[in-house]
Amino acid sequence: MSQIKYIGLLMVVLCLGLSAGAQTFLRGTVKDSKETLVGVNVVILNSNNRVVTGVVTDINGEYTLRIPEDHQGITISFSYIGYNTKKFPYKGETRMDVKLEPDVKMIDEVVVTAKVDRNAMGISYKNSTASVERMELDVAESPATSIEEALQGRLANVDIIASSGAPGSSMSIRIRGISSLSTSSEPLIVVDGIPYETTIAEDFDFATATEDDLGALANISPADIANIEVLKDAAATAIWGSKGANGVLLITTKQGSVGKMTFSIGEKITFSFEPKGMEMLNGYEYVSLIQEELWNRGLETTFQSVNSLMNDDRLNFNPSYEYYREYNQNTNWLEEITQNGLVSQTDFALSGGGERATYRFSAGYQTEKGTTIGTSFDRLNTRLNLTYKFSNRFRVVTGLAFAQGVRDRSYSDDIRNVAYKKMPNMSPYVMEEDGVTRTSAYFVPVETDLQSLYNPIAMANEATNRSVSRNINPRIEILLDILPTLRYTGTFGYNVSTEDREKFRPQSVGTTADKTVANYNNSESYSSLQTSMYIQNKLIYNLNFLEKNHIVLTAMMDLNDQATRTRTTTTYGGGSENLSSPVTAGNISVFQAPNSATRSFGVVLNLHYDYDNRYILGASYRRDGVSKMSRGTRWADFPSISAAWRLDNEPFIKTTGIFSTLKLHASWGYNGKAPDTAYPYLGRYTTENNYGTLGTVAPTNIQLNNLKWEKVEKIDVGLDFSFLEDRLNFNVDYYRNTTHDLLQKNISVASYIGYTNIPFINSGKMRNEGWEFRGSYNDILKSNVWKLGLNFNISGNQNKLLELPQNVNYMQYPDQATNGEYAITLEAGDPMGSFYGFRYLGVYKDEAATYVHDANGNLVYDISGQPARMYHEDRQVRPGDAIYQDVNGDGIINKHDIVYLGNSMPKVTAGFGFNVGYKQLMLRAFFHSRWKYDVVNQARMNAENMSGYDNQSVSVRNRWRFEGDETNIPRALHRGANHYNWLGSDRFVEDASFIRLKQLSLSYNLPKRMLKILGLSKLSIAATAYDLFTWTKYSGQDPEVDIRGGMTNAGKFQVMGVDNAKTPRPRKIMIGINLEF
Secondary structure, three states: OHHHHHHHHHHHHHHHHHOOOOOEEEEEEEEOOOOEOOOOEEEEEOOOOOEEEEEEOOOOOEEEEEEOOOOOOOEEEEEOOOEOOEEEEOOOOOEOOEEOOEOHHHHHHHHHHHHOOEOOOOOEOOOOOOOEEEEEOOOOOOOOOOHHHHHOOOOOOEEEEEOOOOOOOOEEEEEOOOOOOOOOOOOEEEEOOEEOOOOOOOOOOOOOOOHHHHOHHHHOOHHHEEEEEEEOOHHHHHHHHHHHOOOEEEEEEOOOOOEEEEEEEEEEEEEEEOOOOOOEOOHHHHHHHHHHHHHHHHHHOOOHHHHHHHOOHHHOOOOOOOOOOOOOOOOOHHHHOEOOEEEEEEEEEEEEEOOOEEEEEEEEEEEEEOOEOOOEEEEEEEEEEEEEEOOOOEEEEEEEEEEEEEEEOOOOOOHHHHHHHOOOOOOOEEEOOOOOOEEEEEOOOOOOOOOOOOOHHHHHHHOEEEEEEEEEEEEEEEEEEEEOOEEEEEEEEEEEEEEEEEEEEOHHHOOHHHHOOOOOOEEEEEEEEEEEEEEEEEEEEEEEEOOOEEEEEEEEEEEEEEEEEEEEEEEOOOOOOOOOOOOOOOOEEEEEOOEEEEEEEEEEEEEEEEEOOOEEEEEEEEEEEEOOOOOOOOEEEEEEEEEEEEHHHOHHHHOOOOEEEEEEEEEEEEEEEOOOOOOOOOOEEEEEEEEOOEEEEEEEEOOOOOOOOEEEEEEEEEEEEEEOOOOEEEEEEEEEEEEEOOEEEEEEOOHHHOOOEEEEEEOOEEEEEEEEEEEEEOOOOOOOOEEEEEEEEEEEEEEEEEEOOOOOOOOEOOOOOOEOOOEEOOOOOOOOOEEEEEOEEEEOOOOHHHEOEOOOOOEOEOOOOOEOEOEEOOEEOOOOOEEEOOOOOOOEEOHHHOEEEEEOOOOEEEEEEEEEEEOOEEEEEEEEEEEOOEEEOHHHHHOOOOOOOOOOEHHHHHOOOOOOOOOOOOOOOOHHHOOOOOEOEOOOEEEOOEEEEEEEEEEEEOOHHHHHHHOOOEEEEEEEEEOOOEEEOOOOOOOOOOOOOEEOOOOOEEOOOEOOOOOOOOEEEEEEEEEEO
């Protein structure tokens, strides 16, 4: 596999070798009436008028063209934009000087064509009434190894967060916020007109989905992408119907162009380094802390209950203990499982074409070693795009893409969290007699493990978790101009995705439980086959009439069939990871093989009218049907209307000469979403043995014939304006998206109706309201020496739950206050993704501080006349315990004191960049920022609770120890004392706002004179740093935290925005070279 990266270089060598012999060359100069012309296409056409080979003229207007040995019937063609093409039959000449004549008609057409860039509905972007943002992607000029790196922060109100910094991790993408409780909030991804989606299995859970489940975009190479377009409002997403309810990302890949065959090769090497992690206690400090925990517990209970623990040889220095050498070490477990990462990426492409056919073929190979030992990601991708022009009216565009991703992940997602917790006085390996030298054998405690935690070093080195995903995507597009005003476009795409995942956990990872037959050598095997067929037929009628009137009428229908098959096998007691098959493994604990199939069908009518390029109206109607809904609610209608006013074409604006563009636009419309699962409405039954040996049938799922679509009403108002011949551009948008009939999963009901829950209900309303402001200033310095450009975007979004059913209890919290737990609930008026818990006020520094005071600060006395004490539930607080706000003033801290603490969704996101160039040198910088959002720092909670045997961070050195100590960290108290010193509170909810230097790149393009000497068209060298600096008050390793979560399939909610010490985003230094010839 590693040899694939050298294919491109080998092809170059072969091509050069073939040209080494004696050849016939045609030379000459091309000019017009005034001067020589640079970049003229000089090509050889065969007798079928197809391009054989070609060159372009250099800076002196000169060319050298190699003549093939069999040159009978060939023609030499000279073509240049704005000039008449000239063709000459070849008669053995060695020199041919040509003078081209300007084509006035063609020049006029070129000017018009350059302005008319149209969208999929046949409407020019200048006259569009929709909210759309486009971004050109040039990885040669601004290198990136992933789409996330290329896009993050660059698109207004498109919030992109990677699930972790591990190789191949998936992205969470939110366009204008979260719009649903239980369905996906991810946008639709469309690649070259084909939806890039996977079938959603019936039991798929968006709240708990793994990185493999959502990581499909990791298999698309940024080097193949030409541009990306974001569709945001109802007018823009109408063509995609219910699939586009969360917005649409349109990805267009690079195509071939007319001219000689060009080769391009890019090679990049990236070095990655982790930011500094939490500093933890060393082995000696750890033992001292645990002894203090146990002592304080003994003071509250009895010393008999902790005597054996305090005298445990694993926590003492007893040289006679059998494992004294293994339990008297100083291990930094996190350092043991981390390493510096390395990425190697090679991209190769060739493209070209003639008057009839153009082509582009690309291949790329990337291999990445992660910063956590045992993690990696290898990607192989190829893509072929062909366009053939049968005539001026008939054209066929085809494409074929293949991608394979091989990803090695940690067997357990919490491996780094375990590394933080693991006892630092314990060795990961069996020690030699000298107590210093490690053996190669992992140390597995033979007695009951104090922590019951696996050996993370053994887990990283020995356990396996490999997934291999493959995607093949053929497509064909037919474009036929039936009439000068009527075009038919037919699109067919097919996607086949497979994934094979193998996991193996050997018993050497090390807990006592792993030694039992039911737990050692566990294997898991998962495989899936997903297919998706997409067919679209579209007619576009484009007519100008009565001089100033223009109409575009689009009629379209599309069909999408999806199917999935999966198989999951879990075994135990095997001898190796290869024994996960039910045929070869003796003990099978899980075997599942579900499958599903869905179909959607839609029709669209779209009308666009403009008068004199000033007054523009748009209307669309889409009717969608999906097999996921019952017969009575299967079809739904989604209308939209829009309008725009091109003020820049008004005489009273145009005469001022101030604005290049000035357009006011507005839209209103609906999108809809069906449940993500395949058959949510079907009633189901199961067999039971309730009457002796007689079998019975019992209902499990109620029939949902009246389940409705979740509908999103979208309103958008925007202003686009530019100056200085469109060099200075600004766009402002205000939007309000309201989701009606929210889909909610597995709502509990009274069992007397025959069911315990309802799979789905429609109830509630949610709103996302916000604004966007973006701008760019290109070519600020009109100079051939200096270049300067600026760009920025800033946007705000406010999410709010407007309505919820009053008869549903969303509160998820134990009856008693529980350490480490946050309340999970939904409250009308609060945003989605909110945290609920206790208000943390500090530490009771002495006995007097534990007394209850009234609202005026006066002491409160109990019935015996003694000062009343504060209680945590039924436990009287003591000096050194945590102080929480007594919200209801009853003197007892319990779940009735739970309040709103914060929210994980940013209220403001922004990006800012600039580029400065001097001659061939270019410096680029880009900053990414998220503001006003909170994160639950679970890693810090685990490292500051001082309540068990887990290691703690050095911050606990400042813990309370004696009466009068003033500190914000409670005392050490072992969990047997039943205390409440680390409840889910705002103590661990942190503002994670940040500004990050996302990219800093310095590139150099070789001058033309040097390129000519080397025989190259282009050569650039770049050094790029990613995520180099981050400015934040957040105390964790990385303020960018996974934002997935929400309602699970069980009808429960997961807290969103929790830092569980996953692999942080590393700092990266990339060095790359790109050459073209």
